[in-house]
Amino acid sequence: MEDIIALLKENVIQGRKTKDDEGVDGDSIGMPGVIELTQLALESNIPPEVIIEEGLTTGMQVVGDKFAAKEYFVPDMLASAEAVSGAQDILKPYLEDSDAMSKGKFAIATVKGDIHDIGKNIVATLLKGAGYEVDDLGINIPPEKIVEYVREYKPDFLGLSALLTTTMLAMGETIEALKENGIRDSVKVLIGGAAVSEEFAQQIGADAYCVDGFHAIKVLEEFQKVKA
Amino acid sequence: MVNMEKELMYNDEVKGVPEFSLAGSIQEGIKIEIDKAEVYRHLGYGREQDPRAGILSIVDDQVCKAYEFINPAAYYTINPITSVGSPEVSVGELHFTSHNLAQVFSGCSQAAIFVVTIGKALEMEVDQLTKEGSILSALVLDTVGSVAVEKVADELESMFRDFAAAKGGKISWRYSPGYCDWDIAQQKELFRGLDGNPIGVNLTDACSMKPRKSISGIIGGGEFCSVFSACRSCNRKNCPNRREEFLAND
Known part of the structure; x- marks a missing residue:
């Protein structure tokens, strides 16, 4: 069992x-990959919780360390996160209480007027790989849609993305709209994107500014600690 | 590049100063090659650090695929630079505000206002990959698109450079709204100078371009042109667009 994990x-x-992926050195083709190993682990009666915690999550922690050490870059990190995401989809039906394994519900959107998709998708994939239940609302999402979503689906966290100085103002409008509707305190708001900064986050009353996806994971862990 | 030179004509009335024709020109059939090393760099890898095997093969696949989806086109108009204050700069009927642009235009008498694109097919494929959950392949193809459109802009710039050189002149840096102190909202003014460009690039309300893989901007030309780079005096040491020659001293 230890070998599989x-x-x-x-x-x-x-x-x-x-099994078709090349991995780091390119000499692993044909050897089982994350999907095959997850299936094998299930067949070997390893509890899904153990597969997630000791196999997937600890693996992603190493990936995060390598990313921080500039040994890994965004594509490497995405390859790992996509593998983990595939494994989670296999494991979900086997979890007795799938909500208990989720670290929380994270809604993510690119704000009104902004059509940039890629950065948001990278963060969404990474957060999913880190064990969050991620709902991607899409691009160019107006404040009223976000308010509607938060009211109905009650996410724990809301990530807002904007790339341009012309569109980052819509982040502030979104936070104002949450306030006006009395639901600002129901959700932690994290912002990110090329144009925004820590100062801007404070200015518009966001809970955090995140440089990238791994920073977002750290910020979320801090929130969890405070909550606990 | 096809037939670009013949589209350009000098006005020989002013000796020594290259004058382009005032007519706008469409360039189609531009051929580009994707430099994979440039793709690695855009993906975050260092100059001496190629991606590992698993990522290399994804880049190979997406570069190969990208050629099917890239349809380069360029459009430009040539305009006289009518006044350079700082920060107010007038180009023909257009008025821009940027200290850096004023510096870029020091010594220039004319300006090419341009837009280039690789079309929308590539980003439709990126959206499709995203829908299928292949975020990594989507990122790589999107990055290939960025490298490709830069290459189209480089080709146009190189054409302007050759053209100016033939008359003993020079060109300035390529500069775009959204760079440094030039407000991206001035895209609207820049597009006013593109005669409703016939290559189908449109501005959103937030001044993004559609197709996304497009570059708009301005290049000055004249008897001499400054080699001003805004990076020299800029404090944003971590700016992703910081020119390489200014990284070493940080």
């Missing part, structure tokens, strides 16, 4: 989703 962790680090 160790292999699983190693393949998460290598970003090998399936």
